[in-house]
Amino acid sequence: MGEEVLSGLYREVFAAVVAASGPVSGVELTRAVGREAEIKNEVEKIRHRAYALEKRGWLLREKNGRFMPAPGAVGRDASPASAGHRRPPGATA
Template identity: 35%
Template sequence: MPDRAEGMGLQALTSEYRRIMEIVAGSDGPVMAKDVAVGLGRETTPGKIEPVRGQLRKLSDRGWLVRTASGRYRPC
């Protein structure tokens, strides 16, 4: 996944990451990994939520999302 740069659109992301971005952007506020996992149609077991948390962290590390102090995510 590329680092986010000025003018870069979601088309630079894979379909899975684009879907995550759509879920986060469509929420009323910062979301938890569990919320995104539910939006992706996954179970809410730790084994299904942890990979989503990793994907959210990766999006945050590369400038696509902002991670709040409480561990929730929101669009930049």
């Protein structure tokens, strides 16, 4: 499975980490996906997505909190965030 199985903001966060030249912080990720990094809530939303991607094996988090792609994250049989999960009708984000 490639990153196409990720939905919406999860895909954007993963793509931003992959495109970076090295490990990135939550603030850098927030800017990379076009959000206001000066607004703490926006940074936390993006960081939450990165944590979810880490938990599912797509990203690695360094001790300093910066994120980088997990080795082999694209194209392996991981259980990616939001993959295959449909919201029930009327559900909100």
